[in-house]
Amino acid sequence: MDEAEGESSISEEDLDLPFIEFLKKQKLTPKMIGVVLYAIAMADYDQEDDDCCGKLLTTRDGIKAVAVYVKSIERFVNAKGAFIYPMHGHGELPQAFCRFAAVKGALYVLRMPVIALLMDKEKQHYIGTRLASGQDIMCQHLILDPSYKIPSELPSDASDSNSTRKVARGICITKKPVKPNSSNVVVVFPPKSLHQQQDATLRVLQLSSNVSVCPPEMYIAHLSIPCVDAYTGKLYINKAIEVLLGSETSNDSKGHLETTREDNNDVNQGLIWKCIYVQEITQGTPGTILSCPMPDEYLDYRNILESTKKLFADIYPDKEFLPRNSAPQYADDDPDPPE
Template identity: 45%
Template sequence: MDDLLRYPAIDPTNFDLIVIGTGLPESVIAAAASSAGKTVLHLDPNPFYGSHFSSLSLTDLADLLQSHSSPSPSPSPAYNVHDDLVVLDLVSRPLYSSVEISNFSPEVLEQHSRKFNVDVAGPRVFFCADKSIDLVLKSGASQYLEFKSIDASFVGDGKGAFLSVPDTRSAIFKDTSLGLTEKNRLMRFFKRVQGHLAGEEDARIPEEDLESPFVDFLEKMGLPPRIKSSILYAIAMVNYDQEGVCKDVLETKDGIDRLALYNASVGRFQNALGAMIYPIYGQGELPQAFCRRAAVKGCLYVLRMSVAALLAEKDSGCYKGVRLASGQDITSNKLVMDPSFTVLLPPSSSPSHSVQESLRLLTLGDDRGKVARGICVTGSSLKPDISNLLLVYPPRSLFPEQVMAIRVLQIGSSLAVCPSGLFVLYISALCSDIEEGKKLLHLAMDALFRLPVSGNPENDATVQNETAEGGSVAQSENAEAVKPTILWSALYIQDLTTGQVGSINSAPMPDGNLNYSDTLEATVKLFHEIYPNEEFFPETSSAENSDDDNGLSLET
């Protein structure tokens, strides 16, 4: 508190919008509102940008997960009235659970902990042609970001084999695991889809097929199980098992749209080998880029500043402002909060009925299930000649009852997320409860990694493999067959929340998807709810906001 009291008072004391937390949705809204000419105050209790979308050192990641995995001490609910305003305490709620952090090589990692930029919300990539890239270009955030290509995509069979995803004509021809008949059927399928998208009459897919499950259409096209699995889970990125009783059936028309996005992503940028790219220094660069755009447009930033309470009108319960931990009151017309925060309700006998009803809406849960996440640091690559890759375990590939796809993203040191010679791997899967999530993570890890045998990973054969980064240490004779050894891991279950819209708005948590499409769609919707008459990042002729492909920096 003494440090907070030494903060200079914020001036002015009234803003059009106050944003609490610098997660991606909050940062995009701050930048969009600033671009629309609104006065914005952006606060964050953390000393870093990004909140649940940040990229952190191993130590800071562990601290974040632990701090958000248990309820913070809450003051007793009060009903304080001052100058016709109700003072409502703001408290944090736990959004992570079952946090397991293991360090199998403290002597190796301790000296390098600060050299990691580890994503809290991984695995995550950008498809080169999706709306998130268009937004990065349109907003001007691209000038603060650099990307590199994800070099390859694979489907795991649960028996140790990684099968290449046949996502392009050249990939189909080069895939020696496919027979001639399979290649011909797959080529006919892609040609049919391309013809349908181009409006060719003889290739048009009937309406009844477009409204049927995508898995049925793939079966109708004569595609074998392995090819169907690759298309569904590694190209269309379906989360749930599409065979039998399915929680979320993908219709053919939506599956075709996802194929079109994937196909348009391949080759959009000259230096990208495939459909996906990843930001240098980690996903946490994305919210920082939007914060920089907001600052250029006049947004005021204050880190390490907590908000102690919200201010509401005594009679109506309508939001009026915030009380900072420093004691200063700041007013605004609108508020957007990090999903970690919620309002502590006062005793039911204190405020009027209308105030109680207004406050009750602020504390309603909007949980939409959970996502299991795992982060592992290894001393060698899953594929000795590839640094940055995506691996998908389709449903039922690891055990018969597996109904969710499991995704694994490996990133090497060429993307500045870890020291040279090491690799960071992100694992995720949707889950209905903690036990299911932990089981999915552990089974994926068992299939991919092994623990150090001697307790000294520097002497382990898998750590001594020559890495795809160009390491000079000796390579084992059977590098393909040896699993990478885990040096460090963090496993946790994250709650999925979709955010809330009202006089006080709450941003969504990171979802369970591989890309940002749904998160950004929800963010755009939230912005229009707040400012229905404002354009979301108005077009500009300024060269700084170039919206062509050359506005994106993509390294080889």
């Protein structure tokens, strides 16, 4: 289904409706509505409760999300579903960027911490960084991780205007899949499916050795859910682990980080090791120092890519973002192009 085609067949009045109301008008069953909202459109919050819903999905946005899902199905020959995961994990993505940037003339420096920011006090503008080696790197634009703490005596528009939210995360190493005969799979717990007070969607991404992220006959499960505090976030993560693996888990969520090596009974149930923690997601904004958003609770990269494109446009308004190079042209008298 094409996104524009889907919208053109729906009236403007319906496009502005909450997506859940539009789905009800289509006479879908409650179960099918839940599948569309939380497993396909990937709604983050309870769409039936206007009071607690952090983000009510409109029909317009819902159709766009469904279109992305449909267009992603069997996009690659060896991927039957709508999701594909990079080999060797997400760490390959910055490595790919590093290689791409190097081809374009960029310089990557590893294992060299930044110890200070350099500033032109007259212009009230940052002009570079100082490395642990003592070397100063001067630049016209400075882009930092939004969590980087800027000294309070210096202007820091980006960090002052940051908005933060919390995401509870869990990582489990298991001896059995969360779903029988599955290797790489996404599991979605809609709001209120784990706990009556659960107002956000909890997502589980299970990966196996066929994407080179764990040893053979083992699995890694990543769990995440937006939360307002550490206690409720960890409570839902623990409950999801219990449901998926049949293992009783501790609800002691006073600490920020829980790391557990499970006992023999848990190993028999499949759980070998787990780590549960709460992360503050900081969104950077343009200012004296530019910044990109941190990895968030979503399973795709749309927010990061859109923010990156906007940041690039702010710095280079006349340049094209990641232009595609045309195929090289070879002279007629040189039939064999270089390898």
